[in-house]
Amino acid sequence: MVWIIIVIALAITMGSGARLGAAIGLTGLIILHFQAGGLTMLAVPAVWNVFSDYTLAAVPMFVYLGEILLRGGVSDRLYSALSPLFYRLPGRLMQTNVWVCMLFGAVSGSSSATAAAVGAVAYPELGRRGYNKPRVLGSLAGAGVLGLMVPPSLSLLIYGAMMDVSVGKLFLAGILPALMITAMFSLYVGVYAVVHPESVPAETSKPSWGEVFRGLVDIWPLPVLIFAVLGTIYSGLATVTEAAGLGVVVAIIMGFTWGTLTVGKLWEAIISGSRIVAAIVFVILGTLILAQAVANQGLPRQVFEMVSSAGLSKYEVMLVLTLIYFFLGCFFDGLSLMIMTLSIVFPLMISLGFDPVWLGVIITLLIEIGAITPPVGVNLYVLLAISRDEVTLPEAAKATIPYWGILILAIVILTAFPEIALYLTQFI
Amino acid sequence: MSEQSPRRQVSRPVAWMSAIGMYASAAAGILLTFFVVLSAIMRYFIGAPFHFSDELVGLLLATTFLLALPNGLIDNSHLRITILADRLPRLGRIIAKTVANSILVVFAAVFLFESYNYTAVSYKYNSRSEMAEILLYPWMGLMMLVSALIILIVVDNIFQIVRELISQRDSK
Numbered sequence: 001m002v003w004i005i006i007v008i009a010l011a012i013t014m015g016s017g018a019r020l021g022a023a024i025g026l027t028g029l030i031i032l033h034f035q036a037g038g039l040t041m042l043a044v045p046a047v048w049n050v051f052s053d054y055t056l057a058a059v060p061m062f063v064y065l066g067e068i069l070l071r072g073g074v075s076d077r078l079y080s081a082l083s084p085l086f087y088r089l090p091g092r093l094m095q096t097n098v099w100v101c102m103l104f105g106a107v108s109g110s111s112s113a114t115a116a117a118v119g120a121v122a123y124p125e126l127g128r129r130g131y132n133k134p135r136v137l138g139s140l141a142g143a144g145v146l147g148l149m150v151p152p153s154l155s156l157l158i159y160g161a162m163m164d165v166s167v168g169k170l171f172l173a174g175i176l177p178a179l180m181i182t183a184m185f186s187l188y189v190g191v192y193a194v195v196h197p198e199s200v201p202a203e204t205s206k207p208s209w210g211e212v213f214r215g216l217v218d219i220w221p222l223p224v225l226i227f228a229v230l231g232t233i234y235s236g237l238a239t240v241t242e243a244a245g246l247g248v249v250v251a252i253i254m255g256f257t258w259g260t261l262t263v264g265k266l267w268e269a270i271i272s273g274s275r276i277v278a279a280i281v282f283v284i285l286g287t288l289i290l291a292q293a294v295a296n297q298g299l300p301r302q303v304f305e306m307v308s309s310a311g312l313s314k315y316e317v318m319l320v321l322t323l324i325y326f327f328l329g330c331f332f333d334g335l336s337l338m339i340m341t342l343s344i345v346f347p348l349m350i351s352l353g354f355d356p357v358w359l360g361v362i363i364t365l366l367i368e369i370g371a372i373t374p375p376v377g378v379n380l381y382v383l384l385a386i387s388r389d390e391v392t393l394p395e396a397a398k399a400t401i402p403y404w405g406i407l408i409l410a411i412v413i414l415t416a417f418p419e420i421a422l423y424l425t426q427f428i
Numbered sequence: 429m430s431e432q433s434p435r436r437q438v439s440r441p442v443a444w445m446s447a448i449g450m451y452a453s454a455a456a457g458i459l460l461t462f463f464v465v466l467s468a469i470m471r472y473f474i475g476a477p478f479h480f481s482d483e484l485v486g487l488l489l490a491t492t493f494l495l496a497l498p499n500g501l502i503d504n505s506h507l508r509i510t511i512l513a514d515r516l517p518r519l520g521r522i523i524a525k526t527v528a529n530s531i532l533v534v535f536a537a538v539f540l541f542e543s544y545n546y547t548a549v550s551y552k553y554n555s556r557s558e559m560a561e562i563l564l565y566p567w568m569g570l571m572m573l574v575s576a577l578i579i580l581i582v583v584d585n586i587f588q589i590v591r592e593l594i595s596q597r598d599s600k
Contacts, residue, residue: 017513018528019506022535029538040538044546048568051493052486057464060457060492238468241485245464267454274454275505278496282506285497286535333507 002035002297020336021282028289036296046292047285054241055161060277061244062152065229065251066113067269067276072255075104075117078222079125081215084207091193092200093131094139095186097122101143102182105150107225107247109157110276111334111371114147115140115379119386127390130201134395137387141379141396142403143185145368148334150178152229152247155338155367157240158284159360162339163346167240168233170360172424177361177414184406192402221254234428283336291343300347307348314352318415321345322366329370333378338367361421362414369407372400436502437592442584445577446498453495460488480560487557487567494570498577501532529582536582540575547572 009027013020025043032039050056069075079100086095097118104114119140126136148155151171160167193200207215229247232238238246255261294300307317328337342363349359371379374397384396414421438446467481500506513524549555550565557564 012527012531014509015512016524016527016531017508017510018531019501019508021506022532025539026531026535029535041542041545043539044542044571048490048546048571051490052567053489054482054486057460057485057489060489061461061464064457064461237472241464242468245461245468248461249465270454270457271450274450274457274492274496275500275503277457277492278450278453278500279505279507281493282497282500285493331509331511336507 002031002293002299005031005035014331019282020332020340021284021286023286024283024340025286025289028286028291028293031293031297032289036293039296042292042296043289046288050162050284050288051281053161055167056158058152058157058167058241058244059154059161059280060273061241061248062109062154062157063276063280064270064273065152065244065247066108066110066117066147067273068248068251068255068261068266069104069108070113070117071261071265071269072251073260074107074222074251074254074258075100076121077259078103078219079118079121081219084211084215087207088212089186089190090200091186091189093122093126093129094136094189094193094200097126097136097139098143098146098182098185098189101140102146102150102178103222105147105153105178107152107222107229107251108147109152109154111145111147111149111368112378112382115144116382116386118144119383123383123386132199133387134391134399135199137380137383137391137396138399138401138403139185139189141372141377141383141400142406143182144379144383145371145403145407146178146182148364148368148371149174149181149361151175152240152244153364154280155335155364156360158280158335158339159342159363162284162342163356163360165356165360166428168428169357169425171230171233171240172428173357173361173421174364175424176420177365177410180413180420181406181410184410185403188402188406221258225250225254280335283339287339287343290340294343300344300351303344303348304351307352314354315415317348317352318354321349322411325363325366326369326373329367330373332370334367334370337370338363355418355422357425358414358418358421362411365407365411365414369404372404372407373397436504436581436585437588438502438581438584439588442581443502446502446581449495449497449574449577450499453492453499456488456491456495460485460492463488480562483557483560483562487562487564490567491570494574497574498581501578501581529586533579533582536575536578540572540579543568543571543575 006027009023013023029040029043032042079096082100083093083096086099089095101114101118104118108114122140123136127133151174153174156170156174157167159165160170225247228250229243232246233240233243252266350356371377374380374393380393380396380400384391384393463481463485467478471477513521516524547565547568550568555564556562
């Protein structure tokens, strides 16, 4: 009966365009009322206890951090400074897109913020130099996912806070997979440029090593910011929440002294951040109520028993889960999808013997594939807006397919070799 | 699929209330960041940690989260799956919108009722946070306030649309 309620509620939500948070929350309330003997009073403490949890305070601060960097001209400086270095690799500025997205991801927790920040600088520049515009957009949409993969990551943070998994370990576990994916993206861009030399505009003047060095020196505040956010966590100097606060302060100082931040832009960043937070939080609110109902009805145990009786191996379950995420990722925003599914997926996968830290990394990758999959594909839409409709959605989606494939390959590699994600976590 | 539609049509007082909520949410977010950094400085550099900061940050977080919600309805920034609803014929879209608004109102009404009960218990026992002994019911009351504002926004929006339709009919 509970499953029927969930399926009907999902169908009505998708059919009516209801707010996800309200629809999910109401589903939870219906289950609590009709299936759990009128226990709707459990909904409010479930929400209040999480909403007033100190650990989650890092969420708005990481959102503010990304918005401040976006408006503070940091991506502009970073792109200009690193262009001479990656100009020497095959694919030239397409390589810069990939590596700058990775570096920007190390100070921002969101993939759409990364795609927007780097895209706003890179797209006009590469378009002016004659690069193929859909391919430029594809590289930015694909590499933008590194924003959520490279710590600090909003999805890993919310996953850790909701499932009581060490956020510090999750952040560490994201580092090697992110570097691996960056290298795979870079390899693809390089190989494509060698096989299709016409895809890269003719070389004008090669930057000297002096220019490369000056570029690297010019971005000295960036390591300071990365240390403020990540260094303080791993050296034990600060908790994740404190590191997020410190990151905001350093980003503001950096924006005013090194970038182009003004008081007006800072307020704009905070307001914009509050809007993003509101969108995420409404879904969390609804999901907390549904999770309470689901736990009350023992659904995770039912799913586990169902899987056990079906005789599926843990990897077959992983495959089914991946397909479900691919399907739902076409319709749901990534963070909402993760938050909505965790209450059933997490206990199931842990009971099958998967590591909770590894699972956090894999779920982040799965939801990131959704960020570049139409019709929702948040990164695609962010970049289409930047291109001012010079590129169509089908063109952008087609150019993103190789990056999509690389992300799937990364999931296969990480499933076969989970130690890639878990290796660094043994040091804390 | 998040909706990119224009702002919801509401009366000026309701729009102001939700905008005040958004600014208060942003202010709470700034205060929260300030206290997190200040408490870290006090703990690690001065050696005199605040005994209240973690609990106050938690309460400011709830304020940041809750007060931003109503304005999201007016901005249409809350996440929705509109892939099917957008493709319906006119009558279907009206029905879908009515269902979507009903879901929102019923959810907010039940949440308002339950959060009232929860806050009333906290008020009755004068409950406070463990360490800093901060009175909790005013903060919990924000859940009621936000639920009520959500209902008000939806009802006011419907009222504005009906009023506009009537004035259009009269002008014809």
